Amino acid sequence: MINYTNNLREHNLKATPQRLAITDILYTKGHISVEVLYEMMQKKFYSISLATIYKNINLMIENSFIQEVKIPNAKSVYELTKEEHSHLVCQKCNEVLDIKIDLDSIVTKTSDAYHFNIKNSNLILSGLCQNCQ
Amino acid sequence: MINYTNNLREHNLKATPQRLAITDILYTKGHISVEVLYEMMQKKFYSISLATIYKNINLMIENSFIQEVKIPNAKSVYELTKEEHSHLVCQKCNEVLDIKIDLDSIVTKTSDAYHFNIKNSNLILSGLCQNCQ
DNA sequence: TATTAAAAGAAAATAATTATCCTTTAAGGG
DNA sequence: CCCTTAAAGGATAATTATTTTCTTTTAATA
Structure with missing residues (x-):
């Protein structure tokens, strides 16, 4: 597992274990919904709170580290910010x-x-x- | 106010007064959110239920009479189905x-x-x- | 290593949407 | 026209999604 500490810090985000894991999942999966992200995170952090997922997603969006992709007739997914595509x-x-x-x-x-x-x-x-x- | 009875029936939707009003609002405004649609409908129907708004929006979408437009960083709006644009x-x-x-x-x-x-x-x-x- | 602002977790609160249940009504047939 | 009936409306409860609050823990840095 690559270390994404600096990627997070460049966006003024503290590199907590939870955030490093979210980042790793996003790098690996490319696109993910809140629901699936939560399920995957639970495997790594036995007692992670869904609020932590939401708070991180929101903060990461505010800090332009990730972006929401609204898909017609489907749930939103999130992806790491990259060049426009x-x-x-x-x-x-x-x-x-x-x-x-x-x-x-x-x-x-x-x-x-x-x-x-x-x-x-x-x-x-x-x-x-x-x-x- | 134009009569949209046939437009509704063509999509297998009963022409109720509430639906005729929703249709009229959509024709007039072009795009509208659930929230604003509810506010506008309340002016015409003193005791309309929000459930009626949701049930109609969902049924109208199922019957391809209207479509949801998901807008980045904003609430969804709805529009009458027209040619792709x-x-x-x-x-x-x-x-x-x-x-x-x-x-x-x-x-x-x-x-x-x-x-x-x-x-x-x-x-x-x-x-x-x-x-x- | 000590300090502190920020983050995590648990749980409550709020917001958004859907379901239930009873009453009313649009639509079509006689 | 009335009658019948499936569907729609309204009120409200229930569910789902998201946010807030509050306390404990921890990353960052001095």
Whole structure:
């Protein structure tokens, strides 16, 4: 298990064992729901409180260490903050993949057409993965 | 106020006064949260139950009459089902606009690259509208 | 090693959503 | 038109999700 102490500290987060484990799970799994994260954490910390999960998720979001991904017709998952990217979701097995799609020209055109100062783009493509088709 | 009886019936929904009002509000406002919908409905129906709002929203979604729009860092809003489109959201005033963006080539390329059978695309661009900049 | 602000855990509180149960009503058939 | 009935509405309870509070423990650093 890699040591993520510095990653946390760079985001002004104390490196507690619980946070190191959350970080490790996020690195390993890529995307995870509150529910599943709690289940996995319980295996490592016998008496961890669900409040600890929520408090950490919220603080980590505030400190831009992680981000929520809101998926249509499914529960939110959380991921480590990385460079902007889109998501590909399987509607059957719920797998979530990060994909790199260039939206620059769409953003530019839309900004101009609607006089919006666009700061974030969020694209989720949903369907069936190869296995589930 | 237009009569939406047939619109509802086409989706196998009984045309109750409450549903006609919800439909009218959706047509007029375009996008609305549960909370605001409830407040607006209370003005027309003195003793409407919040359960009625939720039950109708859920049934209307099941029957594809409306759809949920999950917005990053904000509450979900609901809209009447229309042809596929994207959304432009102001992070300050929370205005939500429907925009038409051609994602066909992105969908095709991604389908091929990842062997996914993509069924839905969901793009939300967030930033500041002209007024809020 | 001692100090202290922050984090963890337990439990209570709050918020959001759904279910239950009884009353009312939309819809369609005679 | 009335009658019948399945479905919908309203009130409220129950459930689920999330946040808060409070006390104990601990990471960070001096």
